[in-house]
Ligand SMILES: [Zn+2]
């Protein structure tokens with residue numbers, strides 16, 4: 384399923400298998416012909432995601448970059464498939480995950496050893512399948528002008544070391560990756576490079592900004608978030624995040 388959420392923000396729903404497939408978002412006003420993909424998805428989902436982009440009337444030549452909220456397997460799995468069709472697209476990743484990605488260190492991608500061997504067998508993955516050159520390393524704090532819309536980059540570690548959110552302050556839209564979901568759920572904090580304490584701090588930081596439209600990496604999106612939703616979520620989870 385693919386839909387326009389609001390002007391210049393498109394949602395392509397993940398197609399979960401026994402492993403989840405992350406949602407993909409496409410941001411930017413079509414007239415600008417300067418669009419960005421946010422997150423790719425699971426292995427084998429490239430055709431579905433690109434087909435959905437096509438269905439919405441977006442031309443591949445308008446897509447200039449892929450920005451990763453973080454580099455877990457369910458988000459980066461089909462990045463190579465996407466880049467094969469859109470080879471000119473730049474790859475933007477937070478520096479803390481860009482470094483291992485370029486060095487071929489796949490511990491963050493797989494999250495845990497048991498999961499790694501299971502996935503490598505299931506999807507016939509070779510070591511080095513997730514080694515990418517990163518064109519721009521994000522740090523958090525950037526003020527990006529992307530396709531006619533302003534997005535602030537927030538570094539929100541905890542779920543993974545280089546997790547970022549994109550925030551449209553004017554329209555109160557947040558794309559937080561797997562850090563916070565709808566229905567008072569949050570991302571897991573037990574994988575390689577994760578930290579409950581950092582996750583807590585990130586959630587409280589997100590709780591300070593105004594968000595009406597929440598576009599997370601999984602599960603449902605919420606276009607009419609109650610006021611204080613993320614702060615309430617942070618408070619509920621705080622006792623478990625140490
Ligand atoms: Zn994740």
Ligand SMILES: [Zn+2]
Pocket residue numbers: 403405455457458561600601
């Ligand atoms: Zn995910």
